[in-house]
Amino acid sequence: MFVNLSCLQVPMICLNSTSRHNCSKCPEGYYDQADFTRSTWCIRNITFTLDKKSPVKIIIIGCSAGLGTLFLIIGAWGLYKVVKRRKAILLKQKFFKRNGGLLLQQQLSSNLYNIEKTKLFTSKELEMATDNYNENRILGQGGQGTVYKGMLSDGRIVAIKRSTIIDENNLEHFINEVVILTQIIHRNVVKLLGCCLETEVPLLVYEFIPNGTLFQYIHDQIEEFPLTWEIRLRIAVEVVDAVSYLHYVASIPIYHRDIKYANILLDDKYRAKVSDFGTSRSVAIDQTHLTTQVQGTFGYLDLEFFRSGQFTEKSDVYSFGVVLTELLTYPLKQQ
Template sequence: MIKRRNKIKLKEKYFKQNGGLLLKQQLTTFDGSVDTRKLFNSKELDKATDHFNIDRILGQGGQGTVYKGMLADGRIVAVKKSKAVDKAKLQEFINEVVILSQINHRNVVKLLGCCLETEVPLLVYEFIQNGTLFHYLHDQNENLPFTWDMRLRIAIEIAGALSYLHSSASIPIYHRDIKTSNILLDDKYRAKVADFGTSRSIPIDDTHLTTKVQGTLGYFDPDYFQSNQFTDKSDIYSFGVVLVELLTGQKPIFSTMTEEGRSLASYFINSMEENKVCDILDAQVKLGKEEEIMVMANLAIRCLNLQGKQRPTMREVAMELERIRTLEKNNSVQPGAGNLVYWDQELFEAWDGSTSTGSTFNSTSTPSTDTKPLLF
C-alpha cells in the first residue's frame, strides 16, 4: 500500500511538473469538462512501446525520441518521448498539444493525446509510415522515383494545410518552422505538416507576432530577422525554400567546397536571374512539363522576396499551385501572379553572407537530425 501510494504521489508530481494543470485548463471544452481522450496513462504507453524498446525507435531529434507503438485497441501510433524538459521546452510542449487539439485537416499530422504522468512528457501521434520529405528528397530511392507529379501534389498539399492554418482555422496559426524535415509522408505519400512546438495562435486583429528571433538555417525569413516581427509572410518565405528544394533536390544550405555556407534560396534566385535555372533542376523534375515547372519556379521567387509585404498570401500560393494542374488542359501558362520579383542585389548578397555557417550568431537550440535550428 505504501509503494502504491508513493507511486500515485510520484505520478501526481510529474503531472504538475509537466504542466498538467495548465494543459487541463486549456483543453477544457466549452461545457466545462476535459476531453479525457487526449490524456493517456503511463502504463498503456509503456505497454504499447514494449517498455520503450530500442527496436521500436522510429527516429531521434533535438526534442526527443519517437517510438512506434500499438494501443490496446489495435491502433498503430508514434509516441514521442521528450528529452529533459526545462520551462521553455515545457511551454513548447503545452503549446503543441493545445494548437494541434484545435486543428482538423487531412494534411496536418493528428495528435491523439499526451501523457504527463512520467518524468518527461509523452506525445501520441497518428503513425505516419513513410518518414520525412527531407529524406525522400535528399536520400532518393531508385526503386521509387520522386517524380514531378509527386512533387507538385505534395507542394499543393502543404500549401493547402498552411492556407488553412493562416486563414481558415478558428484562430490564425503561424507554424514558424516550415521545412522539409517537418513534412511527413503517409502510406500514399500524402504530405502531413508536423512539429508545432514553436507555432503560435494569433488574435484575428493582430498582423504579427513580436518574438525572440528563432528559426532554422536556410529557411529563415530575412525580414523577420531585421524586424523581430513574425508574420504569415515569414511562413511563406520558408515555404518558398521548400518549393526550391522540390525543384532542385538540393539541401537548403550548400556543403560543397565551392559553395560552403551558401543558401539554396540565393543560389536559386541567381540562377533564375541568369536564365540558368534548368542547370540546377533535379533530374526527375526535368521530366515534367516545362511550363508547369516554370510557374512553380516563378512562384518560389515571389515567396522568397526580401520584403515580406511583397510576398503573396498562403491562400494565393495554394491557388497558384492548383492552377498548375489546369495547364495541361489549357495548354497555356496563366501564372496570374504578375512579373518576377527579384531581391535588390546588394541586400541579397548581404543576406546571403549572413546565413553562412561561419556566422557569428550564437545557436542555443538543439540541432535536429538534418538541419540545425538556430536561436539568435
C-alpha cells in the same frame, strides 16, 4: 502413561570407591547395572507422567503461532504494497503538475479547444505500446525529443514523441503543441491522438505516418518511390493547403514557424502531412504579427524576421518558398 527415560541419563559411578568396581548398594532413586568391565554403575531412574492432552495443545499452539506469523507477513506485504502504490500515485501527480498538466487543463478549459479529441494516456499503456521504449522502436530523434513507433491495446499503430530534456522552455513547447493540435482537423496535418503527463518526461501520441519525411525522399533518393514532377507538385499543393488552413481557416490563426523538409511527412498514399508544432503560436484574428525571439531552422527563416523579430504569416510563406524551391529544383534520380 509412564515413560522410562533412563537411556537418556548420564550414568553415575557408585560412591563406594573402596570396593573399586563393586557397590553394595546404589543410592535411593538409582539402580545398579553391570557393564562389560564388570563394574557396577548406578543409573538414575527417572519417570514422568505425560498428559494425553499435551500433543493436542502443542499442535494448537504451533498452528496458532504459524497462522499468526503468516498473517503478520501478509499484513506487512499488504502494507508495503499500499505504501508503494501511494508513493507511485503521488509521484505521478508530481509529474503531472511539473509537466504542465494544470496549465494544459486551463488552456483546454476554453470553449475554443476541442477537448474531447485529446486523450490522456497512462504511463503503463505507453510503456506496453513501445516495449518499454525499446531502441528498436525509434523512428527519429530531434532537439525536442525522440519519436517511437508503438501499438496500442486496440491494435492502432501510433508515433509516440518523448521529450528528452526537462526544462521550462521545452515544457512550454510541449504544452503549446498540445493546445495547437487540439484545434486542428485537416487531412494534411498530422493528427494528435493524446498525451501522457504522469511520466518523468511528457509524451505526445500521434497518428503513425509510415513513409517518413520528405527530406528522405529528396536527399536520400529512395529507390522504391522516386519523386516524379507530378508527385512533387502534388506534395507542394498539399503543404500549401495545410498552411492556408492554419492561417485562415482554424478557429484561431496559427503560425507554424518551422516549415521545412523534415517536418513534412508522407503517409501510406504519399500524401503530405505537416508536423511538429512545438514552436507554433496562435494569434488573435486582428493580430498581424508576433514579436518573439528568433526561433526555427536557419535557411528557412526570412530575413525580415531576423531583422525585426516580428513573425508574420508571410514568414511561414517564405519558409514554404524555400521548401518549394528545393522540391522543384533538386534533380530527379536517373532511371
